[in-house]
Amino acid sequence: MLVLSRSRNDKIVFPHLGITVEILNIASNKVRVGIDAPPDVTVLRHELAENAANLALHLSQKLLQANRSADAERTLQKALDEFAALEERLARREQPAPAAEPPRSRGHALIVEDNLNESELLASYLRLSGFQVDTARDGCDALSLLEAELRPDAILLDMRMPRCDGPTTVSAIRANPDFRDLKVYAISGTSPDLLGVQRGPLGVDRWFPKPLNPEVLVRELSLQLAATSA
Secondary structure, eight states: OOOOOOOTTOEEEETTTTEEEEEEEEETTEEEEEEEOOTTSOOOOTHHHHHHHHHHHHHHHHHHHTTOHHHHHHHHHHHHHHHHHHHHHHHHTOOOOOOOOOOOOSSEEEEEOSOHHHHHHHHHHHHHTTOEEEEESSHHHHHHHHHTTOOOSEEEEESOOSSSOHHHHHHHHHHOGGGTTOEEEEEESSOHHHHTOOBSTTSBSEEEESSOOHHHHHHHHHHHHHHHHO
16 A cells, blocks of 8 residues: 655646546545546445445335335345446446336425435335435436426435535525525535535535435434425
8 A cells, every 4th residue: 555645736646547636625634635537437435335235224124114025135135236236337437327216206305316326225215205206416407407397395415426516506506596495405424514514594404414324314304394384
């Protein structure tokens, strides 16, 4: 292992791979880095696999409680297959393919998450809990859906996304009076203070840390929607 001490704006270059790592900011015990890599190189955060495994486990437990043991077994097997496929994609530098599921009606949630596996697992869990679910790949897709008059009861928003991240999406939602009543829940492994995101009417209504406990999310979402509709 090569160990280096770097200052802000310093770079680490892998010339034969076409990869550059730049130190963007150093604050407290956090270091923000930027990674410039060729399009065929997949770059992942370490917590993605942990959160996906956590969601798959909770989903399988939910299926077992509903006496759907075969579905629970398939869910766990699918999670294992996803991890195997991820390793294969990393080796072959391929991108994952999206998956879709038919919605069911009750409360309506919009999941905004760039990791397709996490998005699918959380969507499945919410649907089994009686929610209608739509998904968006990032903040740009979510805002486009809202401008096309999709009106969910709650937005479940990842904070770290390419193109249009969580803080940018929150600012755009709160700046538009047409979206005034939307509930926005952050789902992130990063603290709100580090990202500078407000809590309350001008920011997010609630912050859920990763790895996510979907049981807590469903309980809090149900209580919030019940209070809103009362």
